[in-house]
Amino acid sequence: MGRARRNSDCTAGGSRPVVRSHRPRRVEGAEQAFVIGVLTNAADFARARAWGISDAPDHERYLADTADLLAEALERFDTVRARTFHPQDFEEFCLLNGLDPAEPAARDRYLVNPALQTQLLAYQGEELAGDFVPRLVRARENGLTLCHADLLLDGGLYGGAGASDEEHAAWVRAAYERGGEVFRRMLVGAGAGVYELRLRVDAPGGGLTAAARVLQWEDGVVRINDEDLELVCAVLCTGLALELPGVAVLHGSQGSAASCGEYLPASWAWSSGGQEWAPADRPVRLDGVAAQPGYSLGTVC
Known part of the structure; x- marks a missing residue:
């Protein structure tokens, strides 16, 4: 029941957290993965607005926009994945790497950070505000535990x-x-x-x-x-x-x-x-x- 090393496939241009004007685009001729970060609660949404992540008026509208974007991504990309966009994690990542959190490139780097790949979930059309958002929250918590376990095992779980x-x-x-x-x-x-x-x-x-x-x-x-x-x-x-x-x-x-x-x-x-x-x-x-x-x-x- 051993697990092979997980390879990052977060290569799509759609790796930025949701901005309503953003639309996923598929690069023809190669398998592409669409990766998105989701603000899973209203408090995180309010905290992240200063970085220009979304122009939605509230968290409910933001989730509706995100659901539309995910539905479109399913039609255009081979693989669609999501993970929690956690403001505190993001701020710490930017501080560690000398990045400006208001820059889209900083958000892209945060989402495809190899150390956080254990937090990614495949999205297959589930209702976003139903079971999927709680799963994203659990996946972040699980991912932190997996990173701890991998550290204890000297990288033996995920190829360190x-x-x-x-x-x-x-x-x-x-x-x-x-x-x-x-x-x-x-x-x-x-x-x-x-x-x-x-x-x-x-x-x-x-x-x-x-x-x-x-x-x-x-x-x-x-x-x-x-x-x-x-x-x-x-x-x-x-x-x-x-x-x-x-x-x-x-x-x-x-x-x-x-x-x-x-x-x-x-x-x-x-x-x-x-x-x-x-x-x-x-x-x-x-x-x-x-x-x-x-x-x-x-x-x-």
């Missing part, structure tokens, strides 16, 4: 300094696969249902946390957002690779329509001393969710 060392890369890849297998066994043991996984691994520089919502059908098919799966596996990988202690809680409703629509509340807890995950030795409360010790992952095929 440690990636040139084949032995190091193999070590990280093996830990990633072990982490993915731990998560798979948690879900297989839970069976059909609607769940949320909460995960915390104690790490230098602050704990690594992850959360993922999971829908699992009777036939074992699982629905989970790609970015949430990536985060869970990365946090598990880091904990196993560096032998860091952690705790995980899987909770929700167990059951399915095939069982006459009967759903039962369920919650399980596991802990790790660093080398492997096992049922917690006592009841656990994580992020306000209480759980009893879970089933043995070693008995799950």
Whole structure:
């Protein structure tokens, strides 16, 4: 379940945050990606107006303009991606690189900064103000965690300094696969249902946390957002690779329509001393969710 190094494809001319007069243009003869930053709340929109990012009168109109721009980009570009345009992150980026935040080039550089590629989400026509904006917010938070994990692993997750060392890369890849297998066994043991996984691994520089919502059908098919799966596996990988202690809680409703629509509340807890995950030795409360010790992952095929 190892991940290949992620390559940046943020090459389209449409990488500037939304300005209503801006329209995406496709360069013929080459695969092009359209990348956009989205101000996800009214406070960020108000803070960014001084930089001339949008001429919309308010955040609601801004989101409507952004939705129109994304719809047009889907028709013209091979790939459309979005990420949160976070004013504080942007100001810090400009300060670090000696850029003027009012210059469009500064915004373009911020959006395609390789260190922030983990925050990008593919856009496929979802309702912007519905589930997609909350996903953008979570993707930023997830991306910060992924950067922390990658730093702890000396670049082993996303091709940093440690990636040139084949032995190091193999070590990280093996830990990633072990982490993915731990998560798979948690879900297989839970069976059909609607769940949320909460995960915390104690790490230098602050704990690594992850959360993922999971829908699992009777036939074992699982629905989970790609970015949430990536985060869970990365946090598990880091904990196993560096032998860091952690705790995980899987909770929700167990059951399915095939069982006459009967759903039962369920919650399980596991802990790790660093080398492997096992049922917690006592009841656990994580992020306000209480759980009893879970089933043995070693008995799950």
